Amino acid sequence: MYPVLQAEDQIIAVNKNFVFFNNALSNIILFNNPYDNKQVLIKRVVQIVKKTSHDQKEEIFFEMRGDNTSHSIDSTSYGLISEKQCIGKAIFIFYPFARFGPVK
Numbered sequence: 001m002y003p004v005l006q007a008e009d010q011i012i013a014v015n016k017n018f019v020f021f022n023n024a025l026s027n028i029i030l031f032n033n034p035y036d037n038k039q040v041l042i043k044r045v046v047q048i049v050k051k052t053s054h055d056q057k058e059e060i061f062f063e064m065r066g067d068n069t070s071h072s073i074d075s076t077s078y079g080l081i082s083e084k085q086c087i088g089k090a091i092f093i094f095y096p097f098a099r100f101g102p103v104k
Contacts, residue, residue, distance in 0.1 A: 004028065004067050004103060005042065010095040011103065013088040024048060024062065028090040028103055031064070034078040042090060043074055059083065 005011070005028070013030055024045045033039040043064035051059050061080035066072025075081065090103045 004044075005090070005093070006099070008096060009093050009099060011042075011090045012092040012094055013090050016086050016088045018088075024089070029062065029064065029081075030087040030090060031081050031085045032087065034081070034085070040087060041073075043072070046075075049080060062086075 025048055027045050028042060029045055030040050030042050033041050041064075043066050045062045046065045047063035049061040049063065051061065053059060060083040062083070063075045064081055065074045065076075092102055093099045
């Protein structure tokens with residue numbers, strides 16, 4: 001798959017409080033790196049997994065993939081990502097101006 005975002009892209013993201021993650025399939029999500037909480041990763045949601053805990057609360061997990069799958073560190077390396085680890089959803093590229101527009 002052709003990468004949607006390039007290294008030099010600057011984006012606008014919506015805070016996770018305004019995102020309905022249960023409908024996040026194919027969205028590009030920002031989340032904390034499972035190996036280094038100081039680093040933020042940005043990947044595409046390829047699968048949504050809902051699990052019910054012992055106290056009957058539903059938890060949402062995501063399988064994440066980079067668009068450049070042959071060179072991406074993603075869920076094949078670190079497993080599923082909890083909704084709690086998510087920061088937000090990428091919605092718009094504002095720089096460079098030649099790439100100005102919505103993230104698809």
